[in-house]
Amino acid sequence: MMAPTWLELLDETVRVCATHGRSDLIEWLQQKRAQLVDPRLRVLVMGEPKQGKSQLINALVNASVCPVGDGVTTTMPTIVHHAEAPSATLVRTAVPTQGRSNGALVAQPERIPLSMEQITAGVSTNAPYRPGVAASTHLEVGVPRGLLASGLVLIDTPGTDDQDPVRNASIFAALARADTVLMVTDATRELSVSELNLLLHVGQSHTNVIVVLSKIDMSPDWRAVAERNRRHIASAGAQATLIPVSAALRLQAARAGDEAMNAESGFPELIARLMRDQTAKSDVLARTSVGQVTRTVVEQLAAPLRAELAVAESPEMSGPISRLQEAQRAVDDLRRRTTKWQNTLNDEMADLMSDIEYDLRDRTRLILRKVDEAFDEADPLSGWDTFRDWLEENLAEAAEANFDWMVQRLDWITHQVASNFARYGSDVLPGWSIKVPDDLADRVPAIEKPTIEKFTPTQKVFTALRGSYGGLLMFGMATTFAGLPLVNPVSIGAGALFGGKSIFDESKSLLKRRQAAAKTAAQRHVDDFFIRLSKDSRDTARQVHRMLRDHFAELTEQLQAAIVESFRSAKQEADALTAAREQRRQAIDQMAQRLAVLVEEAQEVSAGRGGALRARLESRL
């Protein structure tokens, strides 16, 4: 016989899960598969506390298999199944500890046989309890009943409680293995919000949910309650049929053998529904169940894929792409900075040169003014040596101050240019620094002594004679008229007076000439000094300019090399990533295609058709 279509679909779903590496889903699916292949119908009875869940089961099998009490009684799931003779077992499974969850290491469940009396008395209170073992416990009760013989298994659960997650967890664990869910709610009131929430929750994983309205014997207006409950269920969007029953009537009918009362209890309808479910299990139920399971699985598998696609399409802010953008920005930045530092350097150097020259000129002019003033009064003949020393000292000082300033300015310029590279680290300054040369004073040439005309005694005598001659002759001639000889005391006196005057005049003009010569000599010397010095400083500045330019150019080149290198690697990475992403996207597309096929088939199978899974897969992929 060929495997049913739903089985094929389920197996394909398992294979898809395997390609996605979802072992958790596979485990769940395998469990589901085993459960669906199993011909028995597992009916889970759940609901809030004190709704009559246990009594419902007791009434279904007409035996007291589940303890019923006035307070909250049921404390552990109870599985009621068919057996030749009544039997009861407490099954305790040690919960696998973390890290050793693979099958071989899970302890075998411990089975403790109990008597039926213990069951009805309520096992929870007197069950042997072993401390220290985290265990999940349930009861298994076998009773010989025709209803169960066909493979119906009833599972009683403790009441759900919003505030008790541990208990709820055990209920939902049992829920996972159930084929049909009976949710019990009593007829004395309508469905509460929490009950509706529970119903919706169950509806997500189970297609076959029946709401059992219990205790209808107690409520005079149960028909109204049932009607309103149906409306609540419909408006909440849940899929469930509502069957009103009365366990008390059913038990009483069984005791009295009253068929009419049994019919009144509403149980025949419930039982008929359960039997129908069971015969339908391998077909309709299994198909809808697999359809739902497949859709759930596909949803779970598709969610991460969708998320991945969404991430891939959104602009990436980290990883290789952002590194590439970063590198690009760095390259641009460096280029901008290169122009900037070159401009800075050139401008500053030009400024420096003109400033230095002006400064030097200013200083020398000041010196010259002082020299002029000095030689207006002084006689170079007597003070030349002092003057020379003074001049040399002043010039040397001026040269030094000028150089000092230049060095400072150069240093400042260096820092100014270096500040453009501040973000690339601290060692951007050149390793050398400019100093004021020590031999600056020696570079100043020695001043030449100007030729100084001295007033020698011979010249004096000669000049005196030349001057006295005129006077002697003039006064001699005049006195001749007075009868005096040409040479007489008056003429001799006048001659002496005249001679003295000529000596005085001559020496005065000689001093003027000496002063002029000294001034000229000093001017020439200072000019020399200025030319020499300004050439020197200009040279120095130009040299430093060149050195700075070389240094920073080299630095720029190094930086550029590093940045370009990182840019290149980032680009490679980004390219690789884009390629990988594209590849991944194709893979995702393919997976999505396969999932889509699964969903289609699931719909087909749910609707009772299907079977073309293979062909469809082949045509699509």
Add this chain to the structure above:
Amino acid sequence: MRPGAPLGESVWELLHQALNLYRDDPHAAAVLHHHLSRFEQPLRIAVAGPWRSGKSTLVNAIMGEEVAPVEGEDGRQVFTWYEDGPTPEVTAYTADGSARELAVTRSAGGMRVDLGGWQSDQAADVVVKWPTRALRHATLVDTPAVTSGAENDGNPIMDRILREADAVLYLTRDARSSDLGFLHAAQEGGVARSAPINMLLVLARADEIGGGRVDALQTAKQLARRQYRDPEVNSLCMGVVALGGLVALAGRVLTESDYAPLAALAAMPRAELEGLLLSADRFVSTQLPAPVGAEARRALLGRLGIFGVRLATTLVRTGCDSRAKLAAELVRRSGLTELRESMGRYFTDRADVLRARSALVVLESVLRQHFRPGSRELLAWVEYLQSTTHDFRELRLLAALQDPQLGFDAERTAEAQRLVGGNGVDLTARLGADPDASAAELWELSSYALHRWQHHAEDPVRNLAQRRAAGVVVRSCEAMLVRLSAR
């Protein structure tokens, strides 16, 4: 403020100080004024609970008349205040404060109110004045259903109940943790938490336990006792009382015309009657033979419920052969007697303590919400009262004494209950003396009691709970001696 003053006086003074502090804040001042005026009014007991938990039935059962519920055409309920008054009178108040008198139709066992086309969402409150003894000492408040919907923003109805009422009867089917969770959340503030003396938990619809067996109410009483021992429940309320609301109400308003069909039913052969009583459907069906018409049976079912009919017929058969006897027995069995005793002992006898407590709770929340310089000092006083007030502890002990698990023998339990004011808060009632006993006799009695209970408080044989309880009794004896010496 002086330490040691009676609680009521201290709270009165604190409220005045707070009023002085908040005289420029109209909202806070209005709240404080409201609570000052409540000192003069009867105690307010609210009946609260989820939808269809039996609130109105309980209100009716307590009043002994069928006056509740007052509800709009859409079935929505409003806060309904039942006050004592000379003539029946119903006034509806809207949210904006305008009032309107409503027409009242007196029916056989009570009244029916015609909301006269008023939509219930317009009416904020309905005040019913009704001449009855049950309302002399307390105002009853029937409240809309407390739904546990949104969890985070609190529960507006429960908040209002706790704000407006001095004491609460909280009705629950089974005291499940979801119910308790939001009761805990509603008890906000230090005073409210440390003195949970304003609440009685009522296991309403106790008659439905165990499928409505005849002994359901007995079982329910055991369940209630077990519930009370649960620390989560215990820390919340003064007691848990099981109540069969329908049975109680039926007992209060049972008429001869109700009794007659019950007697007729009880006279049926037992097997036949049992068959009839198997389910509500069968009881009113016309198919089965019965000595009473289907219409009368339907009325009985509506009045008593299927459990009530089962119980009443059994009672009639076992000796309650008159209307009065049956009514008394129904009331006794329903748990109503116990509930009214508890209400008297914990609520109306201690009305001043409860009023002071609700004033303190409100004062604390006002001080915390509108914090300003000076609030801190008043808060310190609130805390002082909260931690030193002996009445709170007396009341808690009174509740604890109801539980036989405390382990005192009957005599000592009775004595402790008397000394802490369980039989009345007068000195003579506490000491069990003649009303006209002389001061010297009272002095002797109380010093003797003090001595004895000091011994219990230090007895190493007794367990911690007992020693603590004895300590509270000692403190009560000391307080009596102080009052005697002040005379």
